[in-house]
Amino acid sequence: MAKRLNLALPYVAWPDQDRQLFEAAHPRGDLFDLHPNAKLSDRTVYARRSTWGQFLQILLVHRPEQLAASPCLRVTVDNLRFATELLKRNCSDLTVANFLQRIHLVVRAMYPDEDWRWIYTAQRRIQRQAIPLPHREVLSSEVYPIGLSLVEKAIAASRVRGQATVNDAEIFRDGLVILTLTEQAMRRGELAAIDINEHLEKNDTLWVISLPAELTKTHKARRYELSERLSGHVDLYLEVYRPLFPNADRHTGMWPYKDRPMVDKMIRRYVRKHTQDALGFAVTPHRFRNAAATFTSVVDPANIRMAKGLLGHTSLAMTEKHYVDGSRSRLAARAHAKAWETLVAASKRQ
Template sequence: MPASRQSAPPAVTTPSSSTSAVSPAMPRKLALDLVAMRDWPQSDCAAWHAALRPGDPLDDPGPLAGRDVERISKFCAAYGRWLGFLSESGIDWQAASGLDFLVRENVGPFMTRLNAALAPCTVRAYLTELSTVATAMAPDRTFDVLNAATRHIWRTAKPVADKRGRIVSARDLYDLGFELMQGASKRTTPLKAAGAFRDGLMIALLAARPVRRRNLVSIEIDRQLTRQGDLYWLSFPAEEIKTRRPLEFPLPSALTNPVEEYLARFRPFLVARNGRWKDEPGKALWISSDGSRLKGGRIHRRISERTQERFGHPINPHLFRDVAATSIAIEDPEHVGIVLAILGHSTIRTSEASYNQANGIEAARRYQSVIAAYR
């Protein structure tokens, strides 16, 4: 059935300095090799595994135990990035531990290197992840310089670009999702058809229920996604949510048939694929073209590319959350508090500060036009 819709830090250049600003036209990509974990010093590998150690009746769990796979991958990349920087700087770390080089003489240039290529909030994320990893791998040590640098950038980092120019309405994203699903049968190959339907379903689902990317990635059939009566529900336990509060909500009824069609037709087709790097996907909802679980980076690319084709600029999965808050503020300002439930925030202040890009004048104007239409 085709888818249908019913209605005191190191003395370095900081992100707040004019010399560290990243031009909007500059590609935000760091040309720095990451050192794979297999090439880390032996002591670092041992410390990493100890940090991940699950608890048992006789031992406490490691500091990173219980973190989700995507988060662990970011932590691993953070330390690999640090070792890559040391190599690029001509520092011989192989016989020691990369943690020993987290001193002012190295942390300062590392920040400068990041600031030259990345947006301030990305630099903040990279430093925070490195600080978390260092503390987890060596809980008995203090990394004063790195921690001071991290605190400083949390105080000073501001987004480089105004996101208002990239915001579209939630309805437009929802429509795009359905158009991709409805047009899937017209694609030139079965693989392209499956990819279009999958991407359309992801976009429509995110437009309606803008969960964080890691939660979108983690969805498994009969675990986070279940059928209850005529509707599909998404349920995430507290340990999988950033705010540590469980989330549970139904998908719109208009998505019931598309989910059914994806599960019955397109997902089995994708699972049957045998790409070179295939890993058995288990019950993962989103499947890649090689038959594996679709990972976060590829979901980001697929959604960004589909929205780029339609709107002329990419809308990544996280920006869907801005879209939701802004759409509510413009179209239903009297009930803006519902954004709490939609985004899973604990306070309305978080939603307003982090995501709501609506211009106050535009919101008021549209709200007045809605009122006038019903007179």
Template sequence: MTTVVRTSLPLDAWPEGDRSLWKAALRQGTIFDPDGAAAHWAEETRRQVAKGYSKWLGALHDLGLLAAETAPAARVTEDHLRRYVALLKAQGLASVSIASRVTDLMEAVRVMEPEANLSLLRSLVSTLQQRAQPSRNKARRIKRPGEIWEACAAEMTRITTDPTPLSIETASRYRDAFALGFLVWSPIRRRNLAALTLGETLRFQAGRWRVAFGPEATKDKTHLTFALPDDEDYQTAFAQYLRVIRPKLLRGTDCTPDGLPQLCGPLWVSTRGTAMTAHALYYAITRCSERLLGAPLNPHLLRDCAASAITSERPDYVLAAARILGHSQLSTTLSHYEQASMLEAGAHLQEVVAEAQSRRTSYEVATTRDSTGEGPDTPFHDLWKDI
């Protein structure tokens, strides 16, 4: 029998003081009481930081250093941090993962004790991030949007022209290719991709299919609205998915063209006829891209591909890339997504960034508003067609 070795302390096993501070950090305030420091965090962020803090408490417990009566910030000593990092290395974690663990620890302490001095943690996080080496070479997996879409289109054409009866398995392959292609044209975040629902977040209005998410559904708490591309090949592929592929997965009959605007329910349907989860979409898209392109492109990496294509071929669009990807700060785009140096963009990008920042004409390309006036009409496709 295999023994499971726990490396974390579950939330219900945290010291009582830590649980109380964490609960207070997540609390939604009233008109008289302010929100907790983490009240605005998305559920996924809360889980991630809580998991990281559980790892920290688990390590302290295993090392015999966890004093339940000690406040979270008081436990963050240089000796404890050195021993924690050494333990993570001994567990075989990559340098990027170690930096992420310590970052989660810092964020947890920050929201639990907003007045705490975090200079030691910030210094350690900075050092670890500078030294972190990705275990996988992202540069080799970056693909140009046009290349990805061509592979998706070819796969969907093979399926639609195949004379054999459509099976559930074949329908799922078309779905995966279209989902990959969807992110090529509209590189939204995975949770928004999974939440696309016909008749709700995806509607046929004024002759076009339009996506609309409220601020409560986006990471940066702003509206996300855009129209799907009017490219003929894209529209043909989308119509085929709605008319034939999706009904097959739902165990129904083909939908007529006139019935498309009235469709409702999840856009992405599993082989069991149910809505696909964000997790299922992640693996479906990754598997599909590896099969079609020889490189596993997950939904997040496709956002890198989008930003890289813009900033490498059209560096004057770098501010548009930030707006398209939902970043309120240009630094986020540059530090996390900009792979232009990998694609030989060179120093011209930096010149453009400096000039654009000095002029403060942010997002001139990406501020075309749709009928709601709440966001760019197209998040990416009007740009990459020219790349």
């Protein structure tokens, strides 16, 4: 029962009116489209569609008669209370709050003239009482060896056998994913979206990943310059291991899985598996970003602002609030202030 709660009704199975209203409220326009939702990223629209599909699935299983009504009449206090109580069986309060937030955004976009503030109020109440799940602090220096070990394991197995196999390719791929996440602190959606023809370029001996604005959460183009060591692993991956996957020559995704590119959720699953095996606890791709920010605050607290640029944030406040351990952030802030005072004093003496 718990797993079924997380299922979403496929888009093609939605009632016709839901599909029409959703598409009208989330147009995929160009730069000159003035619709307020035209600038939303594909990932944001996908998340909203998944949440609305999840709501429809709950109604289909438990209150199927509701699907005959218009979307406006389905979004009631009773239906949302029922849905959130079901979700609470296997979801955290924060997940439930995110569910309500997206429902609010979707129905407000579908029916902008109606008053949906009551959903926002309920979402904020749940969010305020939510207890964040405890996460063990992890540093980049702890997860990087995991990726390196997987890469070396694949290479060693290939040498012993005299040739590389698909199993070696899978291990090498997973190791390279972890190394890339550790070094570049990319979001998993960005990582999954890498196209070897469109986004990878060789600059002398180093590889560069260039992602256009439409593929990033911040809607700003990102450029990731890989280190010499990581670039060497990318060379080996592209030349030896990636071609071993079935149909690898028929798509240009960076990370093949069987006969198709990996999606971001699949990347998350494998990263969690390998970190669980190595550390005794799972680390999600998102936690790699925390690891990078915290590692920066530990080894170079005077330059804590480097973490903001590393994570692609527009403000240091965002970095400190969500990615750096609070105590370390305060220590880093004091170190940064002291370093600034030293620079000012030195400039006055000159």
